[in-house]
Amino acid sequence: MRIVEVFDTTLRDGLQVEGVTATVDDKLRIAEQLDLLGVHYIEGGWPGANPKDIEFFDRAKRELSLSTSTLVAFGSTRRPRGKSDDDATLRNLIEADTAAVCIVAKSSEYQVTQALNTTLDEGAAMIADSVRFLHGEGRRVLVDLEHFFDGYRQNPEFSLRTIEAAVVNGATHLVLCDTNGGTLPHEVHEIVSSVVAHVGSDATIGIHCHDDTGCAVANSIAAVQAGAGHVQGTLNGLGERTGNTNLSTVIPNLQLKLGYACLPEGRIERLTSVSHHVAETLNRAVNPQAPYVGSSAFAHKAGLHVSAIARARDAYEHVAPETVGNGTRFVVSEMAGRASIQMKADEIGISLDGAQINDVIDRLKTLEHEGYQFEAADASLELLMRRAAGEVPEFFRVESLRVITDEHRDPGGDDRFSTEATVKVWVGTDGPDGEDAERHVYVAEGNGPINAIDTALRKAISQAVPEVADIHLVDYKVRILDGATATGATTRVLLSATDGARDWTTIGVSTNIIEASWLALEDSLVYGLLHRRR
Numbered sequence: 001m002r003i004v005e006v007f008d009t010t011l012r013d014g015l016q017v018e019g020v021t022a023t024v025d026d027k028l029r030i031a032e033q034l035d036l037l038g039v040h041y042i043e044g045g046w047p048g049a050n051p052k053d054i055e056f057f058d059r060a061k062r063e064l065s066l067s068t069s070t071l072v073a074f075g076s077t078r079r080p081r082g083k084s085d086d087d088a089t090l091r092n093l094i095e096a097d098t099a100a101v102c103i104v105a106k107s108s109e110y111q112v113t114q115a116l117n118t119t120l121d122e123g124a125a126m127i128a129d130s131v132r133f134l135h136g137e138g139r140r141v142l143v144d145l146e147h148f149f150d151g152y153r154q155n156p157e158f159s160l161r162t163i164e165a166a167v168v169n170g171a172t173h174l175v176l177c178d179t180n181g182g183t184l185p186h187e188v189h190e191i192v193s194s195v196v197a198h199v200g201s202d203a204t205i206g207i208h209c210h211d212d213t214g215c216a217v218a219n220s221i222a223a224v225q226a227g228a229g230h231v232q233g234t235l236n237g238l239g240e241r242t243g244n245t246n247l248s249t250v251i252p253n254l255q256l257k258l259g260y261a262c263l264p265e266g267r268i269e270r271l272t273s274v275s276h277h278v279a280e281t282l283n284r285a286v287n288p289q290a291p292y293v294g295s296s297a298f299a300h301k302a303g304l305h306v307s308a309i310a311r312a313r314d315a316y317e318h319v320a321p322e323t324v325g326n327g328t329r330f331v332v333s334e335m336a337g338r339a340s341i342q343m344k345a346d347e348i349g350i351s352l353d354g355a356q357i358n359d360v361i362d363r364l365k366t367l368e369h370e371g372y373q374f375e376a377a378d379a380s381l382e383l384l385m386r387r388a389a390g391e392v393p394e395f396f397r398v399e400s401l402r403v404i405t406d407e408h409r410d411p412g413g414d415d416r417f418s419t420e421a422t423v424k425v426w427v428g429t430d431g432p433d434g435e436d437a438e439r440h441v442y443v444a445e446g447n448g449p450i451n452a453i454d455t456a457l458r459k460a461i462s463q464a465v466p467e468v469a470d471i472h473l474v475d476y477k478v479r480i481l482d483g484a485t486a487t488g489a490t491t492r493v494l495l496s497a498t499d500g501a502r503d504w505t506t507i508g509v510s511t512n513i514i515e516a517s518w519l520a521l522e523d524s525l526v527y528g529l530l531h532r533r534r
């Protein structure tokens, strides 16, 4: 089995994506995850380009103990007409104190003459001198040949000359970069094949692609099939513009479909959790539709698929989801038939008879018609099924609730909205119909209507159901469903809560935003209480 090295550049190229920043702590945590996944190389950043990356390499030395991966510092070749031994960039690379370094080098005639404004001889000398210097300092040297494919199409002799300059001076890896991301798979295959034929076994050929044509993964595979032995990319395809090669996709393609060894034995199962962990750290959720690792990657919604998959797992799944640490998920919706409801009930552990399943299906159809969507609100779906099975006790019964919001206009300009909620509720140790049931009336203020209702209700029921104190609301999302009718539109509220041990999401839909919120809140508390009592 041929080994294909995985080089992760999430911490360098990946962080070029708009809207993402990482602290030094974030970067250290991500490096640990990448090591856990088992990539060969982790590119940590560009020491010297910013103080944060200097701090990263400094702390990495003391705080990281990588067991699988080699940390790499990134930099560039020396300046045109400069000297290697007094070049600040090269000096910073040495001071980062990593076993391997990766330097970017210009390998296209156009880039050397136009961007660097120097001669081709000097362009080749910059590579030769820099590699010799770093190699002489005992570093493993990888060279990122920027704009390689564009340059090769224009002047292949010069591009091959830059490769020779790197190899004869000690570079172990020549990474061909499709910097502008415009190359297609057949061109990558052709050019990589001729480079591999030229270089032979003197160095490993690597591939670094960007996804500007949507072909970064396909291009990387084409390069490997043409003889490349090293693939660069980022988890979840993070990166400038359309992103880099998505390692979460290319690794399983190479390893599971084509039989290359990318990760050590037993590591690819960690792919989904590491991809999500890294995404969470960078506060950028994994695209649900991402191949292999997305939450929808193995989710089945249509009734026909679900009943077929209930009989044979591989009927609608291209690989077993567990091989990449993901799982089959059945999405219940109005399209779902009896089989998906039955499977969902089995998954949760509810036993429903035929009539109860029909009830659930009827209820789902009605609610989805009103704008409910249970894909993201598993807790409301579970309550719906448990109610059909008669398993949900009544913890409290609300007689009425009232919310008042008013604005205090202050002449000094310090306007202030205040909100007050009044809740009338029946509770008792045996529920609102029990012997000791009582009516409680509570008033509370809040920073908004939902907060005020939540506070008043909790006060009203806390004596009878003290577990309510363990339930905390963590997120509140509002969406307008039919924008055309503007303020008269239907509102969908998703409410997320936690009790520390589990997280859940409930849903409420109404033309009245307070009612929608209340429905989601009531379900949220009932779900939480149900599981605290079990």
Ligand SMILES: [Zn+2]
Binding pocket: 013, 179, 208, 210, 244
């Ligand atoms: Zn790049």
